Amino acid sequence: MSRSDVVARLFAALGDRVDVDPGELDAARADKSGQAAAGTPLAIVHAASVEDVQETLRIASATGTPVVTRGAGTGLAGGANAGSGEIVLSVRQMDRILEVRPDDLLAVVEPGILNADLSRALAPHGLWWAPDPASREIATVGGNIATGAGGLLCAKYGVVRDAVLGVDLVLADGRLLRLGHRSVKGVTGLDLTSLVIGSEGTLGVVVGATLKLRRLIPGEARTLAATFPSVRAAAEGATAVTAAGLQPAIMELMDATSLAAVHALLQLPAPEPGLAQLTVQTDGPAASAEAEAIADVLRAGGGTVRLAEDDAEAELLWRIRRSMHPAIETLGTTLIEDVSVPRSALPAMFDEIARIEREFDLVIPTVCHAGDGNLHPNFVYDAAAGADARDGVPDVIWAAAAELFHAALRLGGTLTGEHGVGVLKRRWLVDELGEDQWELQRQIARVFDPAGIMNPGKVFTR
Amino acid sequence: MSRSDVVARLFAALGDRVDVDPGELDAARADKSGQAAAGTPLAIVHAASVEDVQETLRIASATGTPVVTRGAGTGLAGGANAGSGEIVLSVRQMDRILEVRPDDLLAVVEPGILNADLSRALAPHGLWWAPDPASREIATVGGNIATGAGGLLCAKYGVVRDAVLGVDLVLADGRLLRLGHRSVKGVTGLDLTSLVIGSEGTLGVVVGATLKLRRLIPGEARTLAATFPSVRAAAEGATAVTAAGLQPAIMELMDATSLAAVHALLQLPAPEPGLAQLTVQTDGPAASAEAEAIADVLRAGGGTVRLAEDDAEAELLWRIRRSMHPAIETLGTTLIEDVSVPRSALPAMFDEIARIEREFDLVIPTVCHAGDGNLHPNFVYDAAAGADARDGVPDVIWAAAAELFHAALRLGGTLTGEHGVGVLKRRWLVDELGEDQWELQRQIARVFDPAGIMNPGKVFTR
Numbered sequence: 076m077s078r079s080d081v082v083a084r085l086f087a088a089l090g091d092r093v094d095v096d097p098g099e100l101d102a103a104r105a106d107k108s109g110q111a112a113a114g115t116p117l118a119i120v121h122a123a124s125v126e127d128v129q130e131t132l133r134i135a136s137a138t139g140t141p142v143v144t145r146g147a148g149t150g151l152a153g154g155a156n157a158g159s160g161e162i163v164l165s166v167r168q169m170d171r172i173l174e175v176r177p178d179d180l181l182a183v184v185e186p187g188i189l190n191a192d193l194s195r196a197l198a199p200h201g202l203w204w205a206p207d208p209a210s211r212e213i214a215t216v217g218g219n220i221a222t223g224a225g226g227l228l229c230a231k232y233g234v235v236r237d238a239v240l241g242v243d244l245v246l247a248d249g250r251l252l253r254l255g256h257r258s259v260k261g262v263t264g265l266d267l268t269s270l271v272i273g274s275e276g277t278l279g280v281v282v283g284a285t286l287k288l289r290r291l292i293p294g295e296a297r298t299l300a301a302t303f304p305s306v307r308a309a310a311e312g313a314t315a316v317t318a319a320g321l322q323p324a325i326m327e328l329m330d331a332t333s334l335a336a337v338h339a340l341l342q343l344p345a346p347e348p349g350l351a352q353l354t355v356q357t358d359g360p361a362a363s364a365e366a367e368a369i370a371d372v373l374r375a376g377g378g379t380v381r382l383a384e385d386d387a388e389a390e391l392l393w394r395i396r397r398s399m400h401p402a403i404e405t406l407g408t409t410l411i412e413d414v415s416v417p418r419s420a421l422p423a424m425f426d427e428i429a430r431i432e433r434e435f436d437l438v439i440p441t442v443c444h445a446g447d448g449n450l451h452p453n454f455v456y457d458a459a460a461g462a463d464a465r466d467g468v469p470d471v472i473w474a475a476a477a478e479l480f481h482a483a484l485r486l487g488g489t490l491t492g493e494h495g496v497g498v499l500k501r502r503w504l505v506d507e508l509g510e511d512q513w514e515l516q517r518q519i520a521r522v523f524d525p526a527g528i529m530n531p532g533k534v535f536t537r
Numbered sequence: 538m539s540r541s542d543v544v545a546r547l548f549a550a551l552g553d554r555v556d557v558d559p560g561e562l563d564a565a566r567a568d569k570s571g572q573a574a575a576g577t578p579l580a581i582v583h584a585a586s587v588e589d590v591q592e593t594l595r596i597a598s599a600t601g602t603p604v605v606t607r608g609a610g611t612g613l614a615g616g617a618n619a620g621s622g623e624i625v626l627s628v629r630q631m632d633r634i635l636e637v638r639p640d641d642l643l644a645v646v647e648p649g650i651l652n653a654d655l656s657r658a659l660a661p662h663g664l665w666w667a668p669d670p671a672s673r674e675i676a677t678v679g680g681n682i683a684t685g686a687g688g689l690l691c692a693k694y695g696v697v698r699d700a701v702l703g704v705d706l707v708l709a710d711g712r713l714l715r716l717g718h719r720s721v722k723g724v725t726g727l728d729l730t731s732l733v734i735g736s737e738g739t740l741g742v743v744v745g746a747t748l749k750l751r752r753l754i755p756g757e758a759r760t761l762a763a764t765f766p767s768v769r770a771a772a773e774g775a776t777a778v779t780a781a782g783l784q785p786a787i788m789e790l791m792d793a794t795s796l797a798a799v800h801a802l803l804q805l806p807a808p809e810p811g812l813a814q815l816t817v818q819t820d821g822p823a824a825s826a827e828a829e830a831i832a833d834v835l836r837a838g839g840g841t842v843r844l845a846e847d848d849a850e851a852e853l854l855w856r857i858r859r860s861m862h863p864a865i866e867t868l869g870t871t872l873i874e875d876v877s878v879p880r881s882a883l884p885a886m887f888d889e890i891a892r893i894e895r896e897f898d899l900v901i902p903t904v905c906h907a908g909d910g911n912l913h914p915n916f917v918y919d920a921a922a923g924a925d926a927r928d929g930v931p932d933v934i935w936a937a938a939a940e941l942f943h944a945a946l947r948l949g950g951t952l953t954g955e956h957g958v959g960v961l962k963r964r965w966l967v968d969e970l971g972e973d974q975w976e977l978q979r980q981i982a983r984v985f986d987p988a989g990i991m992n993p994g995k996v997f998t999r
Binding site: 176177178179180181201222223225229230233234236237246250252253254256257258259260261262263264265266267269270272273274290314317318320322360361415416417418419444447448449487488489490491492493494495496500504507508509511512513515516518519520522523534535 | 638639640641642643663684685687691692695696698699708712714715716718719720721722723724725726727728729731732734735736752776779780782784822823877878879880881906909910911949950951952953954955956957958962966969970971973974975977978980981982984985996997
């Protein structure tokens with residue numbers, strides 16, 4: 076069937092939900108990774124209902140047309156980038172909250188709702204959904220589920236997988252499955268809910284989710300910052316906090332290059348050369364006592380600690396952390412990486428990053444969710460240097476990134492803590508999984524999608 | 538190949554690890570459900586290493602012989618019962634702790650270690666593994682993982698799925714896969730670790746696990762008991778506690794029949810007729826304040842509350858709860874059920890149990906993990922009445938249990954909160970999953986085990 080026939084069938088079935096505006100189609104080629112798919116997708120379906128999703132997938136299956144599911148397009152691995160000959164299935168407009176149950180500590184939502192909108196709707200009930208990606212103002216819950224997103228609060232409050240009871244999934248052939256449960260416990264059959272979380276659009280389309288909520292944390296949060304003469308010392312400080320049995324809500328590390336770039340962007344006094352910073356938040360009724368205890372550990376590790384005395388001072392500290400990405404962008408084009416290691420391996424991982432910087436003559440400013448061991452090294456390069464590369468990333472950057480991935484694996488870590496595999500890490504997936512597991516995972520995906528039309532070329536393509 | 542040839546190959550490869558003692562073979566037919574498989578298994582392999590497991594599975598695959606993996610045999614759904622023509626693969630002797638990392642809050646263990654032995658080994662490090670089945674003194678961690686076990690602490694501290702970072706799995710053909718990760722975060726590919734948790738021996742053999750640990754909770758726990766004039770009032774009290782935003786560590790409900798049976802067994806004064814009891818534990822630094830707040834909620838709901846004033850009084854209250862099973866056994870033979878419902882549906886679920894008691898003229902003493910909505914209705918019957926039934930359970934009991942399952946599903950609940958499907962609930966699995974999901978799950982199991990030799994007849998057999 077020709078491409079125009081597919082589009083005609085979509086229009087006939089879904090009318091004004093179908094969008095072929097060239098600007099919109101072009102936007103759907105890319106996400107926030109800086110990567111874009113080759114070619115232009117056929118059409119975007121702005122689904123407004125489960126039935127719209129089912130109808131789109133029935134047409135896709137009947138015509139053998141690939142489907143790329145998309146939320147807000149804030150991904151960082153190219154997992155929702157749509158290219159030539161593909162249908163973009165946007166669930167961004169499916170953004171309703173269908174149910175909030177304070178007595179059962181759950182909410183039922185559609186996938187297109189933004190994290191921050193959900194938080195604002197839950198707060199009057201005294202509730203929140205713990206997953207808290209840094210992109211919460213612009214990212215969707217469905218995207219969080221598709222990538223298995225993390226964020227800043229994961230060591231204390233868990234990742235997405237810990238906060239989803241069930242998902243409704245439309246299969247490639249249009250059938251709707253209701254996976255999981257509404258009860259706290261449930262072990263009927265295989266846990267397909269967990270299998271869907273982090274599956275990056277390869278198993279089906281998440282059209283609804285039953286979320287496990289928490290009560291809002293009582294008490295005032297406390298914030299502190301600790302500066303260290305080197306990033307290794309800061310990493311050792313973070314490791315010492317966990318080893319001491321203390322559990323901050325948030326513990327973020329910025330290396331010297333990141334910190335200097337942010338200070339320059341915000342027109343703050345330049346930090347001393349080499350200075351790295353840990354920013355820590357404690358919460359709950361014992362927030363102050365925990366902040367003091369953490370300060371003691373960090374001082375013992377050579378840190379210069381300052382507890383924020385008021386909200387304005389705390390807010391400035393978090394503004395410095397949140398300004399990391401815009402600040403890095405002033406340095407050049409960036410490949411944002413996402414390795415994660417056991418917390419005790421953080422200092423060694425920073426040694427590896429320093430080695431890779433030296434060996435490849437690169438600057439790799441790194442921010443790190445130090446409470447959980449998830450690092451975001453930013454490979455900065457001149458866009459002109461990647462102009463000839465198929466994906467715009469110079470070979471030397473990929474060679475250095477490969478070194479980073481293998482270093483993380485040697486330290487007992489993983490390629491990706493929270494961004495997913497998408498197109499950017501598919502080459503290295505087998506290095507972590509091994510050939511046998513890689514093939515088994517691919518076969519499982521085929522059980523859901525025998526024709527291979529769900530997000531082809533992502534994750535399980537070498 | 539004949540059965541004796543299979544046994545000969547096992548002896549040739551595994552020597553004195555192979556056990557054909559008739560008493561041992563007979564014991565492997567049954568678990569704690571009271572059910573036993575038909576016929577007698579071929580042999581038991583007492584694996585002492587991953588290699589022993591691999592060798593056993595290679596022989597099983599080569600000869601097309603079914604394998605039933607077994608830990609301590611404390612299951613309650615018949616999931617590890619082995620019958621005619623089957624190899625029993627016991628991992629009970631693989632009980633070492635390979636690694637404890639307080640700085641990374643993880644432990645690596647073999648599957649045969651008992652929960653309680655693990656707890657005792659972790660305590661000197663100031664650590665614990667939260668899954669806490671009532672059977673912790675006799676159940677293995679591998680069995681917890683195979684069934685997706687729960688316990689008393691799940692509402693506050695999570696289920697097994699929340700506390701496992703990775704598993705090592707030997708496939709039916711003997712290949713070893715390392716699933717999951719050691720870091721807090723990790724989203725590389727599909728989450729096969731979660732898929733294995735609760736898969737009841739159908740996907741492979743768990744030969745190792747990386748467990749996510751917690752710091753021991755500081756402070757003294759507090760215990761209170763509240764009696765109510767009816768089980769419905771007690772259930773409403775429990776529901777009100779959660780709805781009020783309070784989070785006990787443990788909240789257990791005993792109905793009037795259970796409570797009276799325990800009092801009789803322990804030679805305590807008989808409770809007033811109809812009296813039901815909630816027993817609640819709070820922990821952490823705010824344990825006393827939380828206990829007082831919970832007491833207020835329960836009093837407002839008509840409960841008569843008593844806070845234990847010392848350890849001896851608290852211990853008596855927990856002894857009453859723990860004596861439930863021996864007490865029920867004095868009433869007759871029992872089918873222990875395991876439905877779970879959203880917490881707000883607890884009162885309605887007790888109404889359904891009362892209706893089923895009336896309609897089927899049965900006594901169904903029920904204990905309930907009221908903090909999380911998981912009920913264990915005990916169907917009591919005269920063993921002689923089931924003597925003619927294939928599984929020893931009278932038809933009327935199964936008819937009543939089916940009513941119970943369907944009532945739980947209507948209330949948004951599940952067939953099994955923590956015991957698993959095994960053989961006892963396989964008939965009803967499709968009622969919860971639906972035909973499409975049932976078939977999909979069966980196909981996924983076939984990806985792991987194409988020949989269908991892993992625990993056949995369990996879970997995915999109607």
